[in-house]
Amino acid sequence: MRTVSPVDAAWLVLESRDTPMHVGGLFEFTLPRNAPADYLKKEFDRWRAPQTIPPPWNLRLVEGPLLGPRLPLMREIRDVDLDYHIRHSALPHPGGQRELGVLVSRLHSHQLDLHRPLWEVHLIEGLEGNRFAHYSKTHHSLIDGVSGMRLIMRALSTDPTRRGMPAFWTVGAGERPHPSAEHNGQGGPLGRPLRVARVRAR
Numbered sequence: 660m661r662t663v664s665p666v667d668a669a670w671l672v673l674e675s676r677d678t679p680m681h682v683g684g685l686f687e688f689t690l691p692r693n694a695p696a697d698y699l700k701k702e703f704d705r706w707r708a709p710q711t712i713p714p715p716w717n718l719r720l721v722e723g724p725l726l727g728p729r730l731p732l733m734r735e736i737r738d739v740d741l742d743y744h745i746r747h748s749a750l751p752h753p754g755g756q757r758e759l760g761v762l763v764s765r766l767h768s769h770q771l772d773l774h775r776p777l778w779e780v781h782l783i784e785g786l787e788g789n790r791f792a793h794y795s796k797t798h799h800s801l802i803d804g805v806s807g808m809r810l811i812m813r814a815l816s817t818d819p820t821r822r823g824m825p826a827f828w829t830v831g832a833g834e835r836p837h838p839s840a841e842h843n844g845q846g847g848p849l850g851r852p853l854r855v856a857r858v859r860a861r
Contacts, residue, residue: 670799682804683796712739713831750785
């Protein structure tokens with residue numbers, strides 16, 4: 660069980676249908692030369708294959724009021740439903756930047772399910788020029804945008820001949836510092852911003 664830090668808790672308090680508090684990343688790739696017709700299907704199956712999911716990707720918010728006197732909690736879960744978190748989309752022909760932008764805008768506008776680990780990944784095929792895309796979104800309470808990008812970059816390679824890199828959700832972020840009793844959301848320098856966020860969310 661992990662206590663959500665005051666800053667991360669504020670992102671959860673501010674979450675609403677009109678203002679979802681997740682960050683997104685979009686990557687475009689070129690298929691390998693002479694890639695078979697089922698290349699992306701096999702890659703998608705590999706992404707969804709059973710595997711050990713480390714924190715923060717296996718953390719789920721513990722149900723309870725977000726506006727109470729205590730900071731919310733997250734717990735690690737053993738079985739992350741990769742069939743839900745990893746999805747496959749195809750662009751309508753001709754699969755240009757406009758079509759990609761329309762799809763990603765729609766995907767990004769939907770809230771993440773607060774009853775599940777707070778991330779999604781979408782494999783998008785059908786881009787013109789023998790390309791495909793990878794769009795992901797993660798709630799800001801789970802990981803910030805800069806840290807998320809660093810984790811994703813750790814799962815990529817600058818060598819185009821290196822294949823089978825681990826998916827970023829199998830790369831752990833390591834231990835995050837736990838909030839001390841002094842900064843538990845009631846006092847300290849972060850206490851007032853969190854209380855303000857709670858008031859605005861009511």
